Amino acid sequence: MHRPDRLILCAALILLCAAFGRDQFDQWVDATELPVLASETSIEVRDRNAELLRVYTVADGRWRLAVTPHRWIRPL
Amino acid sequence: MNMLIAYEDQRFYSHSGVDLRAILRAIGQAAWNGQIISGGSTLSMQVARLLEESGTGRWKGKLRQMRVAWALERQLSKEQILQLYLTHAPYGGNLEGVRAATLSWFGKEPNRLTPAEAALLIALPQSPKARRPDRNRAAAEQARDRILDRMVGLSALDQSTAQAALSEPVPNTRRQFPALAPHMADLALRTRPEAGTHQLTLERTLQISLETLAKSALRGLPNDLSIAIVVADHTTGEILASVGSAGYEAQTTRQGFVDMTRAKRSPGSTLKPFVYAMAFDRGLAHPQTLINDRPVAFERYAPQNFDGAFRGELPVAEALRQSLNIPVVLLLDQIGPAHLLDVMRRAHINPDLPGDQAGLAVALGGVGVSLSELVQLYAMLGQGGEARVLQWRKDGEQAEASRVLNRSATWHIGDILAGLAPPAGAPARRLAYKTGTSYGHRDTWAIGYDGRHVAGVWIGRPDGTPVPGAFGGDLAAPVLFEAFQRLKPEADPLPPPPPETLMLATAQLPQPLRRFIGRNAVFRAAPDAPKLTFPPNGATLAQLDGVVPVKVRDGTPPFSWLANGQLIEAGLYRRETTLPDLGRGFSQLSVIDAEGRASRVTVQIE
Numbered sequence: 001m002h003r004p005d006r007l008i009l010c011a012a013l014i015l016l017c018a019a020f021g022r023d024q025f026d027q028w029v030d031a032t033e034l035p036v037l038a039s040e041t042s043i044e045v046r047d048r049n050a051e052l053l054r055v056y057t058v059a060d061g062r063w064r065l066a067v068t069p070h071r072w073i074r075p076l
Numbered sequence: 077m078n079m080l081i082a083y084e085d086q087r088f089y090s091h092s093g094v095d096l097r098a099i100l101r102a103i104g105q106a107a108w109n110g111q112i113i114s115g116g117s118t119l120s121m122q123v124a125r126l127l128e129e130s131g132t133g134r135w136k137g138k139l140r141q142m143r144v145a146w147a148l149e150r151q152l153s154k155e156q157i158l159q160l161y162l163t164h165a166p167y168g169g170n171l172e173g174v175r176a177a178t179l180s181w182f183g184k185e186p187n188r189l190t191p192a193e194a195a196l197l198i199a200l201p202q203s204p205k206a207r208r209p210d211r212n213r214a215a216a217e218q219a220r221d222r223i224l225d226r227m228v229g230l231s232a233l234d235q236s237t238a239q240a241a242l243s244e245p246v247p248n249t250r251r252q253f254p255a256l257a258p259h260m261a262d263l264a265l266r267t268r269p270e271a272g273t274h275q276l277t278l279e280r281t282l283q284i285s286l287e288t289l290a291k292s293a294l295r296g297l298p299n300d301l302s303i304a305i306v307v308a309d310h311t312t313g314e315i316l317a318s319v320g321s322a323g324y325e326a327q328t329t330r331q332g333f334v335d336m337t338r339a340k341r342s343p344g345s346t347l348k349p350f351v352y353a354m355a356f357d358r359g360l361a362h363p364q365t366l367i368n369d370r371p372v373a374f375e376r377y378a379p380q381n382f383d384g385a386f387r388g389e390l391p392v393a394e395a396l397r398q399s400l401n402i403p404v405v406l407l408l409d410q411i412g413p414a415h416l417l418d419v420m421r422r423a424h425i426n427p428d429l430p431g432d433q434a435g436l437a438v439a440l441g442g443v444g445v446s447l448s449e450l451v452q453l454y455a456m457l458g459q460g461g462e463a464r465v466l467q468w469r470k471d472g473e474q475a476e477a478s479r480v481l482n483r484s485a486t487w488h489i490g491d492i493l494a495g496l497a498p499p500a501g502a503p504a505r506r507l508a509y510k511t512g513t514s515y516g517h518r519d520t521w522a523i524g525y526d527g528r529h530v531a532g533v534w535i536g537r538p539d540g541t542p543v544p545g546a547f548g549g550d551l552a553a554p555v556l557f558e559a560f561q562r563l564k565p566e567a568d569p570l571p572p573p574p575p576e577t578l579m580l581a582t583a584q585l586p587q588p589l590r591r592f593i594g595r596n597a598v599f600r601a602a603p604d605a606p607k608l609t610f611p612p613n614g615a616t617l618a619q620l621d622g623v624v625p626v627k628v629r630d631g632t633p634p635f636s637w638l639a640n641g642q643l644i645e646a647g648l649y650r651r652e653t654t655l656p657d658l659g660r661g662f663s664q665l666s667v668i669d670a671e672g673r674a675s676r677v678t679v680q681i682e
Contacts, residue, residue: 009138013142029146029147030147032146032147034144034147034148034151035124035128035144037127037152039127039163039164041163041173041272042176043271043273043274044272044273045265045273046274046276047256047275047279047283048276048278048279048470049279049280052185052254052280053254053256053261053276053278053280053283054255054256054257054258054261055179056265062170062172063170063171063179064163064173065179066163066175066273067163067173067174
């Protein structure tokens, strides 16, 4: 990343906010086409105590395992 | 893991997707130092980038990321965004998300990570290619240490913890993802392809232990043999371990990818206990009933014992313990082979018949049954005659138990089988067990149970061809006992006899139960049985002075002679005599020796 990028980005941001205002901004954000959020995760086979026995890769050969953050993360 | 938020995006829980302060700081630092010191990206923006798989660089890309980040924040909770990040963050190679990372780099789930592990997990996604611990360990360690230092700076870690973390080695290899119970896992996917997670009834530690046992059991044996082991808790009906082969890898000659717990094979002698249990259940025999082990012929079927020898009369219990073929066929002949198949079906298994009619050979293994099915059958014995489908899915419906055989019949079987000599070195009466070897040494089996668990072992070739050389029941039984040893240090005792059980010696039994004589069996004469040699059977004799000379060979004197059912002479030690006054026409002549063995002929007198 280079200096000019950051500056242009910053300028664009300020311009945007100033020119279109909050409403325009909201509309713009709401009109965003979101990428697909529910992506395929690895199929998991677990034992009687929910311990992992086997996982499978997703279609493109990647390992992508479903995560439930509250199990591991204490809030700061 | 909260180190992640502290490091990457301190105001994660308060910003609206784009952290303007962080961006300004990043720009400020970049302008001041001429290089990037910290990124301005929030976690939300990184999620946007990961989901769209766009690059970090171009400002247009950045703007798009900010737009998506804002939009994400409006639609999702902070926790959902964090979840997306933790699912998609790249950790090198084909690893995506924090769980793939911890399993692969640390061999565990992301609970209870050490600070050093957590720091490495924060460092990796920033530059997953350059920092892969297995390819570039030094870079990975450097990045991790920088993050640990930052953590101290942010007072998220105290100095001493950080010092300890710095000395922790960075892993240098990727671990294999767990692939336990691969056959059953495949089966789970096949039967329920839509499910994302499958919870089985297996117990991970036991499964690992028995997969190791399966491998070591085949050491030193021909390298095209396979093995299968199944362990279940018959009190709950749940399968606790299921090993389908010695190894799932395709490169071996053992065809390890074939699940031998589900392959239908000839069960050898392992069905015999069920014939005896049915005989007890139906009151045809008691364990102390005497049964004859001698040459016998049914229509076109003449079973032999494994050693070709005959043991004469012996108690039924002993016949089962010695796994003799003739007594069990005599019993099944009386019971009817179709009823044995009915018992198997009522125990919810699906035996594979070679033809459409069940023959007597079913008792000796002339039917296809899988190891899982046999274990389910023996579970019924363990449960005192109540059968139920063994479960392997934790969320499966608990199957109702149904009675197939009565309690005392199955108790007797357990008692007899527990009296079997265990393999060398194993304690006596620990298990009620039975071994089996199928015709032509294709399969060898050992199935056993105690008061709580049931287990079975199969060894053979996956393609069902005979195994040359020394191969038999002594191979599987030690593996069975070892499996139980690995399951628990002490056996659960078999239950006490139910109150209705008859515990009697042969002489105390009611008369009809003292001796079992098969209904349709035609015993072939023993070699030393008496033979009426003259007159020959079917001969036409001219009447000679009103008497017929007769001769007997073999047999034990004294002899008794009968004509047309009438006793003519008794207590004769001579082997020749004459029978008087036989009328014209057909007459039946018989001789009976001291042991009650008879020989008869029919003659016509003119």
